[in-house]
Amino acid sequence: MPLSLEQVSRIAELARIEISPAEALTLQGELNRIFTLIERMQEIDTGALAPMAHALDVRQPLREDEPSEPERREAFLEIAPETAGGLYLVPKVIE
Amino acid sequence: MIGASLPELSAALAARSISSVELTRLFLDRIAAVDPRLNAFITVDPEKSLAQASAADARIGCGEAGALTGIPVAHKDIFCTRGWRTTCGSRMLANFVSPYDAHVIERFNAAGCVILGKTNMDEFAMGSSSENSWFGPVHNPWDVSRVPGGSSGGSAAAVAARLAPAATGTDTGGSIRQPAALSGVTGLKPTYGAVSRYGMIAFASSLDQGGPIAKSAQECAWMMEVMAGHDPRDSTSLRQVRPDYRSELGRPIDGLRIGVPAEFFAQGLSADVAAAVEEAIAEFRRLGARTVEVHLPAMRLAIPVYYVLAPAEASSNLSRFDGVRYGYRTQRYRDLNEMYCRTRAEGFGAEVRRRILIGTYVLSHGYYDAYYLRAQKIRRLIRNEFDEAFTHCDVILGPTAPTVAFALGAKRTDPVQMYLNDLYTIPANLAGLPALSIPCGFGEAGLPVGAQLIGRHFDEPRLLGAAHRYQQATDWHTRMPAEPHPA
Numbered sequence: 280m281p282l283s284l285e286q287v288s289r290i291a292e293l294a295r296i297e298i299s300p301a302e303a304l305t306l307q308g309e310l311n312r313i314f315t316l317i318e319r320m321q322e323i324d325t326g327a328l329a330p331m332a333h334a335l336d337v338r339q340p341l342r343e344d345e346p347s348e349p350e351r352r353e354a355f356l357e358i359a360p361e362t363a364g365g366l367y368l369v370p371k372v373i374e
Numbered sequence: 375m376i377g378a379s380l381p382e383l384s385a386a387l388a389a390r391s392i393s394s395v396e397l398t399r400l401f402l403d404r405i406a407a408v409d410p411r412l413n414a415f416i417t418v419d420p421e422k423s424l425a426q427a428s429a430a431d432a433r434i435g436c437g438e439a440g441a442l443t444g445i446p447v448a449h450k451d452i453f454c455t456r457g458w459r460t461t462c463g464s465r466m467l468a469n470f471v472s473p474y475d476a477h478v479i480e481r482f483n484a485a486g487c488v489i490l491g492k493t494n495m496d497e498f499a500m501g502s503s504s505e506n507s508w509f510g511p512v513h514n515p516w517d518v519s520r521v522p523g524g525s526s527g528g529s530a531a532a533v534a535a536r537l538a539p540a541a542t543g544t545d546t547g548g549s550i551r552q553p554a555a556l557s558g559v560t561g562l563k564p565t566y567g568a569v570s571r572y573g574m575i576a577f578a579s580s581l582d583q584g585g586p587i588a589k590s591a592q593e594c595a596w597m598m599e600v601m602a603g604h605d606p607r608d609s610t611s612l613r614q615v616r617p618d619y620r621s622e623l624g625r626p627i628d629g630l631r632i633g634v635p636a637e638f639f640a641q642g643l644s645a646d647v648a649a650a651v652e653e654a655i656a657e658f659r660r661l662g663a664r665t666v667e668v669h670l671p672a673m674r675l676a677i678p679v680y681y682v683l684a685p686a687e688a689s690s691n692l693s694r695f696d697g698v699r700y701g702y703r704t705q706r707y708r709d710l711n712e713m714y715c716r717t718r719a720e721g722f723g724a725e726v727r728r729r730i731l732i733g734t735y736v737l738s739h740g741y742y743d744a745y746y747l748r749a750q751k752i753r754r755l756i757r758n759e760f761d762e763a764f765t766h767c768d769v770i771l772g773p774t775a776p777t778v779a780f781a782l783g784a785k786r787t788d789p790v791q792m793y794l795n796d797l798y799t800i801p802a803n804l805a806g807l808p809a810l811s812i813p814c815g816f817g818e819a820g821l822p823v824g825a826q827l828i829g830r831h832f833d834e835p836r837l838l839g840a841a842h843r844y845q846q847a848t849d850w851h852t853r854m855p856a857e858p859h860p861a
Contacts, residue, residue: 287731294689294734295696296727297715309728310735312790319678320748323755330750331757333580333610334566334806335831340609354473360703367698370710 281311375400376536377854380445380593383539387434387444394434394444398427398488401446405491405537411858412513414522414531416451417459418491426488433486442600443486448538450529451492452499453584454573455479458489462575463497463507463525466695466702466721476573477605478542478584485600490538493528497723498692499549499577501525502795505786506725513782514557515855516821520779523553523795529587530557534855540588540597544574546581547680548774548799551811554587555774555824558813560841560851561587562594563799565831566806567612569598570605578687579610581680581803590851591812591841595619598834617832622839628662630840631767635670638772638798646817651773654814654825654844658771661843668763668770672755676800677793679756682736682749683804688726689733695721728789757805764830769840773798774811774824798826808834812841813850822853 282290287307291298298306352365361368375383375392386392402420409415423446430444454460454472456479461467475483482489496506504512504527512527514520515535522531526543530553533541543550545563554561562585569584576582586597598619605611634655639648655665697703697717704716722730736745763770775795785792802809807828814825829837845851 282735286735290731290735290738292715293738294730295693295711295714295718296722296730297712297719298727306728306731309789310731313681313728313732313793316790316793317678317681317745320675320682320745320752323672323675323752325748325751325755328751328754330747331754332750334757334804335612337567337610337612340606340613342606351473355699358471358473358700360697360701369698370707370713372710 282307282314376404378539379590380442380539380588380596383445384441388439394427394430394488395424397444398423398446398490401490401538408535408537408858411518412515412531412535413510414494414512414528414535414537415448415491416461416463416494416509416528419458422457423488423490430486430488440485441596444488445539446488446490447482448490448493448529448532448541449479450495450526450541450543452495452544452575453479453542454575455489455492458492460492461509463495463509464721464723464726465508468508468702470701474573477570477607478574478601481600481603487600493526493532493541495528496525497726498575498688499525499544499546500688500725500729502548502552502792503785504528504553505782506723508723511782514779515858516558516779517819518858519781520821521556521782523556523775523779525549526587527553530554530559530561533559533587533589535858536854540586540593542584542601543587544582544584545803546577546684547803548796550585550587551799551809551824551826552775552795554811556779556822558822558853558855559587560590560594560810560812561585562598562810562834562838563802563808564598564602564834565612565808567610568602568616568834570608570611572605572607576691578684579691580687581684590845591810591838592623592845594810595623595838617835619834619838622835623842625839625843626662627658627840627843630663630769632658632663632665633668633763633767633770634665635668635673635763635770635772637670637673642776642794642797643773644777644817647773647775647777647823650815650817650823651825655771657844657848661847666767668766670759670763670801672752672759673801675752676756676804677797679749679752679804680796680800681732681793682745683753685729685733686737686746687733689730689737692726692730725789753804756801760805760807769837770828772826774826778817778819778821778823802828807831808837810837810841812844813853815850
C-alpha cells in the first residue's frame with residue numbers, strides 16, 4: 280500500500296529530519312518505488328521460520344561489571360560542537 | 375615497485391633494498407600525481423605517514439619487524455583513526471577527528487604498517503558507486519567517466535591505480551566485493567565477526583564486516599593476518615581461535631567441489647560478465663576442481679530483505695548523529711527539536727536520509743511484523759539454503775556484479791536501479807558467509823569483470839587458497855589500467 284504524503288512527513292518527523300514540502304513529494308515517489316521492491320517479500324509463506332538476528336546465532340557475551348575504559352572527558356568534550364563548564368550545551372529545553 | 379606484492383615488498387624491506395620512508399614517499403608521490411583524476415582519497419597527510427615510516431625503519435633496523443612492518447596501507451575513511459580526520463564520506467563528520475583508533479587501525483599500527491591516507495566512499499557506506507560522498511565521486515581508473523563501484527570505491531580505485539599496495543574496506547551488502555570487481559582488484563568479505571567492528575562507523579551492525587582489498591588473494595591473506603582476531607570491545611567478535619589465513623595458499627585444488635547456482639546466471643546478468651565468469655569456471659575445472667549445480671531459490675528475495683534490515687539498523691545506528699556530542703551542528707535553530715531536525719537534514723546526504731526514513735518506517739508501530747520480522751525470517755531461509763547447498767559443494771562460484779562499471783551519473787537518480795547492483799553480493803552478508811571477488815577477465819569496453827567465491831563460515835583459508843591457485847594460473851589480477859591523464 281503506497282505511502283501518503285502525510286505518512287512521509289510523519290516518518291521524517293519521527294526520524295528527526297527536516298524535509299520541505301517539495302522534498303516530501305520527491306521522497307514519496309522514491310520510497311514507494313523502493314517499497315514496491317520490498318513488497319516481494321510477501322510472496323512466500325514464512326510461518327515456520329524462526330527470525331534470524333545474527334548470522335551465526337551467537338549469544339551475547341557477558342563480562343564483569345567493571346569499568347574498562349579510561350576516563351577521557353576532555354578529549355571527548357573537545358570534539359563537541361558546543362560545551363561549557365565540562366558539559367555539552369543544547370538549546371534551552373525547559374522555560 | 376608500485377606493482378609489487380606485499381610478500382615482495384616485505385622481502386625488499388627486510389633486505390634493505392628499500393626503506394619504508396622511500397616506499398611511503400613513492401606512493402605519496404603517486405597519489406599527488408594521479409589522485410586529482412580519481413578522487414580516491416579524502417585525507418592524505420604526508421607528514422604523519424612519513425613519521426610512521428621512519429619509526430618502521432627503526433624497527434626494521436633493530437630486527438623487530440613483522441611481516442608487514444614498513445608497508446603503507448590505505449584505510450577506508452570509515453575506520454576511526456586517532457589524530458586523523460575520519461569523515462565516513464559525510465558532511466556530518468567532515469571535520470571529525472577521532473579521539474581513538476578502531477581495532478583494525480590499532481592492529482595495523484601494532485604491525486608497523488604506515489597509514490597512507492583515508493579513502494573516499496559512499497556516505498556512511500550506503501551506495502554501490504562511491505558517488506554519494508560529500509567529498510565528490512570517485513572515478514574508475516580503467517575509465518574515469520565510470521564509477522569504481524562502492525561503497526569502498528576509494529580503496530578499490532587506489533589499489534587498482536597502484537596508489538597503494540593494499541587497502542581496507544567494509545562490506546555490508548557488497549561494499550568490498552562489488553568495487554573490487556568493477557575496479558579489477560581482489561577483495562575479501564570475511565565471515566561475520568572475524569574482524570572487529572570497534573571503531574568502524576556503524577551502518578547495519580548485523581551485516582557490517584571489515585576486510586581487505588588488494589591486488590591478489592595472497593595479499594588479502596597477508597592483510598587478514600593483521601586485521602582479524604578477537605576483540606572483547608565488539609560483542610559480535612568471534613571468540614574461537616582464528617585460522618591461519620595463509621595456510622592453504624599454494625595447495626592444489628584437485629577435487630574441490632564448486633557449486634554453481636543457476637540463480638547467479640539468470641535474468642539480469644549481462645552477457646559479457648557471464649562469458650568471463652564461465653571462462654573462470656572452465657579454468658577452475660582445468661585446475662582440477664569439479665562443478666556441481668546447486669540451488670538458492672530464495673536469493674531472489676535477498677534485495678527486498680536487505681532493504682528492510684539494513685535501513686532498519688541504520689536508522690537506529692545513525693540516531694547518534696544529533697549535533698550534540700560530535701560532528702556537524704546546524705547554524706539556524708530556535709529550539710532543541712529544530713536543532714536535531716536541521717542538523718540531520720543538512721548533515722546527511724540524500725541516500726542516507728532515504729535509508730533512515732525507510733528504516734524508521736519499517737520499525738514503526740504496526741509495521742514491524744510485516745517488514746522487519748518477515749525479513750528476519752526470510753534471512754534464515756536464505757541461510758538454510760546456503761547450508762543445504764554446502765552439503766553438495768565446498769565453495770560457491772558466480773559473478774560478483776551483474777555488469778561491468780557503469781557511467782558516473784547513470785544510476786544516481788534511481789535508487790532502485792542502484793540497489794539491483796548488489797543482487798549477487800547481499801546473500802553472503804545475510805548468511806554471514808565469507809566471500810571473495812577476484813578479477814577474471816574483461817567485458818564491455820575493456821572493463822574488468824569479477825568472479826565471486828563464497829565459502830562456508832570460517833572457511834576463508836580455502837577460499838583464499840582456491841583463488842590463489844587460480845591467480846597462479848591466470849594473470850588478470852596483474853593487469854593495470856593505463857595511467858589516467860592529468861586533470
